[in-house]
Amino acid sequence: MQQQDFVQDLGQGIYAIDTAFQREHFDAAYLVVDQGRAAFIDTGTNHAVPRLLAALEGLGLLPEAVDWVIPTHVHLDHAGGVGLLMQSLPKARLLVHPRGARHMIDPKALYLGALAVYGEAEMQRSYGTLRSVPAERVDSSSDGQRIRLGCRELLLIDTPGHAKHHHCIWDDRSRGWFTGDTFGLSYREFDTAKGPWVLPTSTPVQFEPEALKASIARMLSYGPTQMYLTHYSRVAEVERLAASLVAQIDVMVALALALKADPQRHERLKAGLSAHYLSELKSHGCALTPERQLELLATDIELNAQGLGVWLDKLDKPGG
Template identity: 85%
Template sequence: MQPDFVEDLGNGIYAIDTAFQRDHFDAAYLMVENGRAAFIDTGTNHAVPRLLAALASLGLGVEAVDWVIPTHVHLDHAGGVGLLMQSLPNARLLVHPRGARHLIDPKALYLGALAVYGEEEMQRSYGQLRGVPAERVDESFDGQTVSLGGRELLLIDTPGHARHHHCIWDARTRGWFTGDTFGLSYREFDTAAGPWVLPTSTPVQFEPQALKASITRMMSYGPWQMFLTHYSRVGDVGRLAASLHAQIDAMVALALPLKADPERHEKLKLGLSEHYLEELRRHGCALLPERQLELLAMDIELNAQGLAVWLDKRAT
């Protein structure tokens, strides 16, 4: 019997709710093919018992896992990699080459997150990061294919949210495992019109034009669905891709006039809040505006930080 935090998406793909921040916020994926398994994104250290329980619920032992593939090394996607790998004797870690060193020695990764979140939040949400022995780490490359029990997966470089980001294409389902490249789509915002999506930046490496190019490249494969980390599977990908492009442009238009404004951060947060409320109104969301902003509070803060860093880099 599968635990209630595991959702069977068909075709050997299972979404695991990692319980990070709130229910249905952060997903890791387990793919199974011919008795072999792979985890795509892991969540944090606190998610590892759930990942192992999901594996066991399918009658698979830890020796069945061949691959652990984080889409990028941000901690809500890869914070649990080191701890998980300690339980998987046969697994290899497949990570973007720009991120590999951070999972081998996560000290810099931890300190970077610590500067953003503070010590109390780091311990509550992430725990102590564990490194992965270098001999168990493979660096991905653009256009790489790997086999899982005879099922071929394609990896492509997808910068924009972060420069250490790749996405994974599964031809069987015509679906991408998108990490943060195809944005965030929380199930609380689903309406009769379908899912709603918003782009996500990062306080370090947000690059709007690169992100748009990555989305365009992913769409060139004719996907039927996207497997998002935040949160789970979405369809109607053509509409969502168009929305992401338009919203990235809107973020840039909001940010550019504020480059030298001493109240830039608060004005960015206000502008993003107004933008999302209008987007959700047009989408037919029935939640009260206060609740909408509550669910989006962390994303508004991080997107404002990401836009600010992008603006400062443009000025240099």
């Protein structure tokens, strides 16, 4: 077996694969292996597919060994490569949240939505052309669903808050959740002697703060000892990080509400989020310069500000 430098062996048959999306150590896909059977959880983009297949080969597994491909949700940094990957996995089934299944069968709406934001050149650079998955190979998950992988069992639960089409996957063997974006973002560049640092993500367009806090609490009820984040990789100290996430969600909500009617709302949301993260990281003992911290967080600051803006606008609508 060959261990590639972009594959991290996390033990208990779980491997984190750096998809190289945007930068190194930003976006992870996971390969779970048990008794010679395998599942991919999140895939990254089309550009990650060669790495995913190489990771499989490096572990001495054939494509026919993969039983499941399970995106946590259908945002393109998590599921953009699903269709292309499935073309190389003849026996795999796609298990996706029921709100996301149609987007995997026909990804046109996903692509056009992202295209409107990024433009054609950036779409090709970052994502490539999305591939559809035949409907007969797609299963919709259900809350509390259990599936078999070799001799282990995986549990799926509905976890709204970041997106309505989000589920998380519990692995009792490792006492860990594959969290997608529900348990926030934790970049290894910000690790200090105090451990990892985490921040919530309110990426547009379905941020719901109370639902997100409820999803975090539900995951904690299982007594996890570790979380497998897409951004990025495994973290422990679960109780501390969960408390930080909940507190920061409340900070984000307060900031947004205070700026609800501000004509310069978006820029002031970005400024407020930037100040909050710099304060958090200073308290955490981060040795990086403030400029470098903001550089690493630039995409998240922009997307979090956008997501908070969409959430604020929904408050004025019936049922908001």
